[in-house]
Amino acid sequence: MNKVLAFIMALLPLMAAAQFFTITPNGWKNAQDTSLDYVVIPMEGTQAELFKKAKTAVTATYKSAKDVMSFNEPDIINISGYTDCISEKHMGMLFVFGMRYTMQILFKDGKVRFNAPDAYNAEYVNGAKASYYSLTPGSTGMFGNTLYMFDKKGNLKKKDQKKQVEDYFNGLVAQIVEMMKNGGTVSDDW
Template sequence: MVLELNNISKSVLYQKSLIYFNSIYKSPKDVISSVEDQLITIHGVIDKSIRRNSFHVFDMDYTITFQFKDGKVRINSPSFVLTAYTKNMQTLHVKWTKFSFNGEHLGIYGKNDKLKSARAKKDLEVFYNNYIKEYFTSIIQDDEW
């Protein structure tokens, strides 16, 4: 996804982004890595954020990268790992077509791309859509206070 932000230099976009990300994380130095004026990578963890059903709620470990050019921010597709602990560790994959006898591996989608967990799909979409919306809103705000 590319956000068009005309007439804003990549340096300003980078700085505004860095300020924003530093403001939303409890320990920014543990979450943010960057190459000045080029890119920012966020590696975050959210406990109990993705629901597969009313019984399974997964922690999400995610990574998302923002790249900067004059007038543009490119947001690369996020990567994530979803895990939960009940009797044993469980992993929720985007697509999982193999049968898991002990329930350690589950899928949002199964064979033939059949949706197995609409709730998990929706939770992921809501999280990332809100994340990008809040980021975009903060970048276009006037800095005067």
Template sequence: MKRLYYILLAITPLFSFGQQYVLTPNGLADSMDITKDYLVITEEDKTADELYEICRKNLYTISQNTNIKVIGEIANEYIRYSMEVPTIAVIKKLGVGLIAEAYFDVEIRFKDGRIRHQVTNLRMPFRGDDMNQLSLTGSKWGGWAVFDKKGNVSLKDQKLQIENYFNQSVADLLKLTENDNNDDW
């Protein structure tokens, strides 16, 4: 039953949109081409100006219960913001529950009919413990790492939790661009 749950959880984003992130030892990457550390979302019937305005107007809706701070923007070209997520992954081992928070930057670039979404500077410290963090790669004995030094997944559940968070953020962004007539009240 647990295996079925994880399979359903992993394929759910595929039904909502075509582009999704996959977590690699180097960070987030496009699941279709892991050499790209960004996603390109197509919205062929919208101009860069329209896409920018939709994202700018709904920036706090995209952020899913996080602290958000705009750190750079050029009108109709890009928005760069910094985010804090209170819980991105939970590790339960030997009766101990460790909660990993996340701090990262997101850059959204706009062209006619396309949005480029990129996550950078991902850092995942444990709540209440800035000295230790959930890292992407590392040794089993050197702390908590999603991947071991050979690139094999060592924390499958946490890898899935992180991927689901970012894929849901992109799905929310896509929903906003498709349903921009929310001013009709």
């Protein structure tokens, strides 16, 4: 959890101006045009140059990039990761939910496309019992072990957790974009 908070805090300046994706009752959408489930970012460079910069940025972002990244050069990079990006307090106890996700980055001359994250459920495991956190609409029954971000009608129930998830993924995209603009690294000043 501390790594997630440190990651988000380091990216606050980037995230303040960068709202790429939002989670809706109908899934992840482009924050500016909810009819789309991807974001296209204009960027100088050929397809091959942009692919190389993104590959370097993704490699620098993850501890073990070979475990989370696959690609088809120079067209696409797939990221399959895991994050503890949802936390919620219940009865004075903090529960942190872990989430598996995938994202795709596609390249053309002069532009980069980030497909919306494929991330819909998070899990908290305590011994043999698991609890789940769903980003899709639903209703927890009397003895349910699933929390829902949206109710059955699609009304937002968990505003803070929605922000946590969006901040993580928008921060991830912002970091990759910023690193690509800097040639694939955060800073050469070391």
